[in-house]
Amino acid sequence: MDDQTKLELEAAAFRRLQQHLMQDRTDVQNIDMMNLTGFCRNCLSRWYQEAANERGIDMSKDEGREAFYGMPFSEWKDKYQTEASPAAQDAFSKSH
Numbered sequence: 001m002d003d004q005t006k007l008e009l010e011a012a013a014f015r016r017l018q019q020h021l022m023q024d025r026t027d028v029q030n031i032d033m034m035n036l037t038g039f040c041r042n043c044l045s046r047w048y049q050e051a052a053n054e055r056g057i058d059m060s061k062d063e064g065r066e067a068f069y070g071m072p073f074s075e076w077k078d079k080y081q082t083e084a085s086p087a088a089q090d091a092f093s094k095s096h
Contacts, residue, residue, distance in 0.1 A: 018044070022070055026080040035091045044068055 001009075021028070021041055030040035042065070049064025065073040084092070 018068065022068075022076075029082060029084065029088070031084045031088045031092055035088060035095060038095075041068065045073075 021044075030042060033040040045065040045068035046061070048068050049059045049061060052059040052064065059067070062073065069076045
């Protein structure tokens with residue numbers, strides 16, 4: 001496989017992951033993702049921002065989140081984020 005094809009496949013997989021997390025599984029909370037996988041949507045948006053910055057594209061944390069979430073983060077939180085359970089908060093504090 002040539003490098004361009006590999007890049008295109010990786011980008012397609014990323015877009016599918018983004019769609020899955022932002023549209024298909026909005027019921028899954030970031031804290032639960034952090035507890036199970038060690039990363040969440042905010043991590044992905046930060047990695048997106050960092051990749052832009054590394055390439056000389058000036059992107060703030062909020063701009064990175066909006067690019068990843070497809071809307072301002074505050075709007076996404078209002079629509080989909082729920083209060084973390086005490087068990088989830090406890091698990092998070094133990095692992096992070």
